Amino acid sequence: MFGTKANPEGITKPAIDELLSRVESKYELAVFGATRARQINAYRQEMKSGDGNITEVGPLVAANPEDKPLSIALEEVAADKLEKSLAQEA
Numbered sequence: 001m002f003g004t005k006a007n008p009e010g011i012t013k014p015a016i017d018e019l020l021s022r023v024e025s026k027y028e029l030a031v032f033g034a035t036r037a038r039q040i041n042a043y044r045q046e047m048k049s050g051d052g053n054i055t056e057v058g059p060l061v062a063a064n065p066e067d068k069p070l071s072i073a074l075e076e077v078a079a080d081k082l083e084k085s086l087a088q089e090a
Contacts, residue, residue: 013074013075014074018078019074019077022077022080023077029077032073032077033077034073036073037068037070037073038069039057040073041069044069059072059076060076060081061075061076063075
């Protein structure tokens with residue numbers, strides 16, 4: 001077939017089907033990912049301040065500094081690195 005791929009890559013690097021298999025609904029995935037992304041963003045801000053007062057948990061998967069917090073959070077969900085209680089703390 002012209003112009004199509006066998007395994008197309010979507011917007012998110014982890015496949016949406018893989019992400020949805022880790023949570024109960026797409027709404028839970030949205031809340032879970034957003035909450036964890038805010039935690040990662042807060043961690044980065046604490047690291048930038050340089051005062052040594054780190055209260056947030058940093059990325060649990062390999063991440064580059066230019067990676068977006070939401071992308072990191074979704075990769076953590078796909079890697080099954082999070083528990084619901086961690087993302088609900090914020």
